[in-house]
Amino acid sequence: MIDAPASLPASDIVSEATARRTRGFGGWLLRRVATSIVVLLAVSLLVFLATAVLPGDAARAQLGPRAPEAQVEALRESMGLNRPLVERYGAWLLDLLGGDAGSSIIAKRPVTAMLATPATNSLILGCVTMVLLVPLTLALGLWSGLRANGMADSIIGVLVTICYAVPMFIVATMLIYVFALRLRWLPAVSLLPAGESPLQAAEILILPVVTLLLGSSAYLVRIVRARTIAVLDADFVEAARLRGVSTSRLLLRHMLPSVLPPVIQVMVLYAASLVGGVVIVEAVFGYPGLGQELLRAVGSRDIPVVQAIAMLAATICVCGNLLADLLVIALSPRLQAEVWAS
Amino acid sequence: MTPPLNRRTLIAGSAAALTLTALNTVQAQDASPVAGQASGSLRAAFVGNGSTETLDPADPSSNLAWARILSVYEPLATIRDGAIAMVLAESITPNADGSVWSIRLRKGVTFHSGRPLTTADVLATFTAHPSPYAASYFPVITTVSAADSVIVSETEIDLALSTPMGSFIDFLPSIMVIPADATLESLQTAVDGTGPFMLEQFEPGNIASYRRNPTYWGPAEQQPLLDTLDLVQLNDSAARLNALLAGQIDVACGLGVAEGAQLEATSGFSLLPAGHSTKYTPGIVLRTDRPPFDNPEVRNAVRMAIDRKAVLDTLGMGRGRITADTFVVDGLYSSPNLTPAPYDPDKARMIVEAAGLKGTPVDILTSSVDAGLVELATLFSESLTTIGFDATLEVAPAESFWLNMGSLADATAKSMVSGVNSYLEYASFSYLPGAVFNLSGYDNADVTALIGEANAATNFAERQKIAHQVQVILSTDGPDIVPVALFSNHGIRDGVSGIQTDLSGQFPTFGRAWIAGAS
Numbered sequence: 001m002i003d004a005p006a007s008l009p010a011s012d013i014v015s016e017a018t019a020r021r022t023r024g025f026g027g028w029l030l031r032r033v034a035t036s037i038v039v040l041l042a043v044s045l046l047v048f049l050a051t052a053v054l055p056g057d058a059a060r061a062q063l064g065p066r067a068p069e070a071q072v073e074a075l076r077e078s079m080g081l082n083r084p085l086v087e088r089y090g091a092w093l094l095d096l097l098g099g100d101a102g103s104s105i106i107a108k109r110p111v112t113a114m115l116a117t118p119a120t121n122s123l124i125l126g127c128v129t130m131v132l133l134v135p136l137t138l139a140l141g142l143w144s145g146l147r148a149n150g151m152a153d154s155i156i157g158v159l160v161t162i163c164y165a166v167p168m169f170i171v172a173t174m175l176i177y178v179f180a181l182r183l184r185w186l187p188a189v190s191l192l193p194a195g196e197s198p199l200q201a202a203e204i205l206i207l208p209v210v211t212l213l214l215g216s217s218a219y220l221v222r223i224v225r226a227r228t229i230a231v232l233d234a235d236f237v238e239a240a241r242l243r244g245v246s247t248s249r250l251l252l253r254h255m256l257p258s259v260l261p262p263v264i265q266v267m268v269l270y271a272a273s274l275v276g277g278v279v280i281v282e283a284v285f286g287y288p289g290l291g292q293e294l295l296r297a298v299g300s301r302d303i304p305v306v307q308a309i310a311m312l313a314a315t316i317c318v319c320g321n322l323l324a325d326l327l328v329i330a331l332s333p334r335l336q337a338e339v340w341a342s
Numbered sequence: 343m344t345p346p347l348n349r350r351t352l353i354a355g356s357a358a359a360l361t362l363t364a365l366n367t368v369q370a371q372d373a374s375p376v377a378g379q380a381s382g383s384l385r386a387a388f389v390g391n392g393s394t395e396t397l398d399p400a401d402p403s404s405n406l407a408w409a410r411i412l413s414v415y416e417p418l419a420t421i422r423d424g425a426i427a428m429v430l431a432e433s434i435t436p437n438a439d440g441s442v443w444s445i446r447l448r449k450g451v452t453f454h455s456g457r458p459l460t461t462a463d464v465l466a467t468f469t470a471h472p473s474p475y476a477a478s479y480f481p482v483i484t485t486v487s488a489a490d491s492v493i494v495s496e497t498e499i500d501l502a503l504s505t506p507m508g509s510f511i512d513f514l515p516s517i518m519v520i521p522a523d524a525t526l527e528s529l530q531t532a533v534d535g536t537g538p539f540m541l542e543q544f545e546p547g548n549i550a551s552y553r554r555n556p557t558y559w560g561p562a563e564q565q566p567l568l569d570t571l572d573l574v575q576l577n578d579s580a581a582r583l584n585a586l587l588a589g590q591i592d593v594a595c596g597l598g599v600a601e602g603a604q605l606e607a608t609s610g611f612s613l614l615p616a617g618h619s620t621k622y623t624p625g626i627v628l629r630t631d632r633p634p635f636d637n638p639e640v641r642n643a644v645r646m647a648i649d650r651k652a653v654l655d656t657l658g659m660g661r662g663r664i665t666a667d668t669f670v671v672d673g674l675y676s677s678p679n680l681t682p683a684p685y686d687p688d689k690a691r692m693i694v695e696a697a698g699l700k701g702t703p704v705d706i707l708t709s710s711v712d713a714g715l716v717e718l719a720t721l722f723s724e725s726l727t728t729i730g731f732d733a734t735l736e737v738a739p740a741e742s743f744w745l746n747m748g749s750l751a752d753a754t755a756k757s758m759v760s761g762v763n764s765y766l767e768y769a770s771f772s773y774l775p776g777a778v779f780n781l782s783g784y785d786n787a788d789v790t791a792l793i794g795e796a797n798a799a800t801n802f803a804e805r806q807k808i809a810h811q812v813q814v815i816l817s818t819d820g821p822d823i824v825p826v827a828l829f830s831n832h833g834i835r836d837g838v839s840g841i842q843t844d845l846s847g848q849f850p851t852f853g854r855a856w857i858a859g860a861s
Contacts, residue, residue, distance in 0.1 A: 107394035108474075114393045118547060173580075180588040188588035189581050191385075191574055194543035194551055286387075286576040286585070288548040296392045299739040 024340035032325060036318045043314040044096070048089050051303045079105075096311065102304035104297075111308045115293060119312060122278055122289035124198045126316075128205055129212045130271055137217045137267070141224020142251065142259070148229050156221065164218035168277050172211040172284040179207060190287040198287075208281045215277050216270065223266050224259065231258045261328040261335070268324035272317045381567035382857025384838065386593035386850070387582045389711055389740055390575035392547040396530035399518040400473035400480065403744055405596060405712070408849045409573050410550050414454070415518035415535035418445060418464070419511060421674050421763050426511055430459060430519055430536060432497075440508035440800045447497040451559040453521055454533065454540045461499035465491055466522035468501060473529055478778060481771075482513040508800035512674060512764045538566035538853040549574045567840065567856040577740050579710065586611065586833050592857070593841065594833040595850055596713045599657055602831030606659075613661075614832045620843045620850050623669050624657065624714045625824035626706070626722050627758045631783030634699045634731070635754065638819050643693035645683035645818075647725040650825040656721065657714040662828035666817050669760035670768050671827040675809035677765075680817050682825070691729040700730040707736050707753035709743035713831055715757040722755070722823065751781050758822075766809050769793050773816065782821030789815055 059075040076082055080091070095102060101111040144156045163171065180188035190204040198205050231237060232255070240254050282291030290309055297305035329335045390406035399415045402408045418431040428434070432446045451459040469488035471477075477484050490502035503510060521534050528534070533541040536559065539552035552571040558564075574591065576582045582594035583601040587608065597605060597613075605611050614620075628635040628644070635641050650664040665671050666680035694700060704726055708719035719735055726733035738749065750756050758781075762768040771779040773789055789812055796808035816822070832850055834841065837858040841850050 104394060106391075107396070109396075114546070117545065118393060176584050176588075180584065184588065187590050188584035189576060189590060191576075191585065191590055192545075192548055194545040194549045283578055284581060286578060286581040288545075288575075292547065292577065293392050295739045296394065299743070302394075 021340040028339045047310045101308040106302045111304050118290045118293050129209050137220035141221045145225040145228025160218035160221045163214045168215040168280050171214050175207050190285045208285045211281050227259045231255050257331050261332050264324050268320045383570040384568050385572040385591045387574045387576040387591045388595045389577050395546045398473050398529045400476040412851050413539040414533045414537040416537050418514050420515045439506045441503050441506040443501045445499050460496040461493045462522040467519050472526040480517050509797045566853050592838050597831040597833050598713050605833045610836050620830045623760050623824050623827045624718045626755050627782050628821045629754050630821045634702045643690040646686045646690040647729045648825045649685050653825045658828040662826050665827045667822050667824045670762050670765040673763035675765035677810040677813040694730040703732045704754050706755040708757035709738040711740040711743040712759045719757050784821045
């Protein structure tokens with residue numbers, strides 16, 4: 001005869017469940033971080049190969065096609081271009097992991113020092129844009145979805161379509177004309193005093209950020225709107241309505257958790273595409289950021305700088321995706337259960 | 343001895359003979375305030391090379407870099423009104439064969455650090471320049487022998503050349519005197535010059551801020567007037583125009599053709615008037631060592647295909663004049679007797695067809711790095727198409743155009759501007775086989791010999807005579823297509839006065855600029 005196991009006390013059951021959840025989440029996070037690292041490694045390989053297989057080589061590009069071969073060879077040697085590709089990749093990656101992105105071929109200075117200020121400036125521009133983009137697109141998308149086919153929806157639809165259809169360059173030019181040259185409310189270009197952060201001269205951020213918002217929000221508003229309409233038709237929303245739940249509570253407690261997860265994923269992917277917009281916006285507004293550095297580096301085959309900017313962009317995208325996943329899990333009980341059970 | 347071709351040398355191809363601006367000047371307006379009186383703060387925008395830029399005076403790889411250099415450094419001598427004029431030197435005299443040059447320094451000149459300028463600084467500038475670019479930009483310094491040069495006193499020095507060079511003095515305007523104790527790091531990150539402004543802050547790719555040098559050595563009429571000066575980077579011509587119109591800057595340098603026209607139509611703003619503005623010569627350089635332009639007749643056909651009047655009207659809005667394919671216009675040794683090729687596209691087409699080159703592809707590399715370059719390249723492309731070539735235009739980013747020497751040297755035709763004010767210097771750097779700025783592959787034994795003779799001649803008149811001969815040959819045989827010389831579109835707001843031009847005429851300087859009403 002086998003004795004039945006004694007029942008566990010309630011507190012033990014709770015702590016065991018918590019421990020299981022923690023283990024489940026820890027395991028998921030570990031796998032997700034590992035995947036991110038693999039992705040970054042793959043990106044690093046692609047970036048390295050893409051820049052390594054460009055026509056000609058950096059030494060020849062620097063010295064010109066008529067430079068004596070001996071001179072080119074000497075420079076090639078000093079730049080380490082004669083080493084096997086795998087060896088060069090390994091050395092570059094190790095240096096990169098150690099925070100050393102090499103030296104600019106043009107400026108002959110450390111890339112990290114060269115790019116620190118422009119990268120910070122661009123990150124500020126991107127982050128401010130994202131901080132405003134999320135609530136703006138959510139508000140407009142939800143409002144539009146809740147009033148689908150109504151006047152507000154139509155107006156928002158027309159406006160976002162216009163913003164989507166007009167190139168960012170034109171949007172920027174129009175904003176400059178109206179707010180800087182006509183009304184004189186805002187600066188036309190982003191002149192930044194030496195040593196100051198854009199956050200200390202916030203007025204220089206306004207037009208670039210608004211340009212990026214107008215150029216980026218249209219697609220996201222349409223996504224939020226479509227998701228909102230879909231959720232509105234869901235049974236649980238109908239049930240909540242029948243229970244007499246107030247509109248605000250319905251929106252915040254019932255609809256948003258369902259609308260947000262897919263929207264966040266799209267937003268993060270869309271944020272990656274902001275990089276292209278940032279390059280354009282920085283050029284139009286003369287914003288001292290990475291965009292102008294990228295243009296210069298690509299044009300002058302300053303490969304270490306191109307590699308560093310590409311890896312920085314990739315790292316931000318991968319980290320953004322990881323953050324988005326965490327947010328989605330935090331918002332979705334079903335996903336939480338899946339993660340904890342994993 | 344020729345330094346290697348590299349990206350650093352290119353801009354000097356258009357600015358090698360650049361010199362101190364504060365002295366070769368045309369006042370845009372008069373009635374300037376008294377030195378020391380509050381004269382305002384001025385902010386000017388230029389095209390720059392982003393974070394790659396340093397303060398190294400031997401690394402002037404952009405217009406912005408030149409503007410910075412000219413604000414804080416000075417050479418021994420400059421060129422003014424077609425003749426050499428002393429700056430930091432009181433006198434510069436060669437011996438009989440030009441192998442030793444005796445230099446007597448002006449007394450009372452101090453660096454911004456307060457240390458007096460001495461002949462040790464001059465010797466170091468020529469024989470121990472810490473910049474890796476010095477020999478590329480200023481190859482003449484490699485001819486100075488440190489061992490054979492003699493410091494006579496703190497103000498007198500005999501510079502000995504390894505090869506006698508009668509034209510040595512013509513090359514001095516480009517070379518800024520640096521302190522003897524300068525290191526590469528100090529040159530790149532700080533400034534200790536003798537010029538009218540002192541550096542306050544510098545952020546590569548963004549801004550350099552200066553304040554007036556209160557102990558500037560010059561006489562009262564050369565004392566700087568502005569309290570502060572900001573030189574900022576704005577690479578897009580439209581951005582420079584917008585910044586000017588919005589009141590963020592006082593001077594927008596090198597506006598494009600369209601932006602210049604727009605500014606002229608806007609009240610409260612103007613372009614520096616023709617004759618008072620800096621001049622520049624946008625042109626095209628052809629590769630002469632490979633088809634289709636290895637044939638001098640075909641090069642002349644190209645000259646005949648250019649409607650110079652149309653180019654002048656389109657690019658210069660009438661602010662300039664037609665030229666005979668030379669980058670050095672109205673400069674030292676410039677010949678006044680050159681005749682532009684007549685506009686005759688029909689004859690040009692026949693020459694091209696007779697040479698069997700109809701339909702031959704020609705790549706033209708250009709950039710908006712300087713005003714009018716893209717427009718000229720476009721007109722040039724159309725002209726080539728008209729006479730039977732298959733021309734394609736590639737517009738490179740302004741941020742990297744002067745940096746990518748490989749592409750520039752390789753292109754069959756490429757845009758170029760020049761700020762050189764000494765024909766002989768330009769010829770030495772651009773037409774000798776293997777010369778640092780010879781992006782055309784040009785190699786003509788007669789021209790090479792003549793340039794050598796001219797540089798060796800100790801007599802100015804002799805050098806001038808030979809230089810004129812060279813120009814006559816190159817006006818029909820050379821690689822350059824330079825249809826016009828123009829005045830730059832430097833936009834200013836009302837109240838800005840006293841902007842001057844440097845020796846080359848290409849760069850505006852602010853040593854005597856002031857803001858009306860600032861005091």
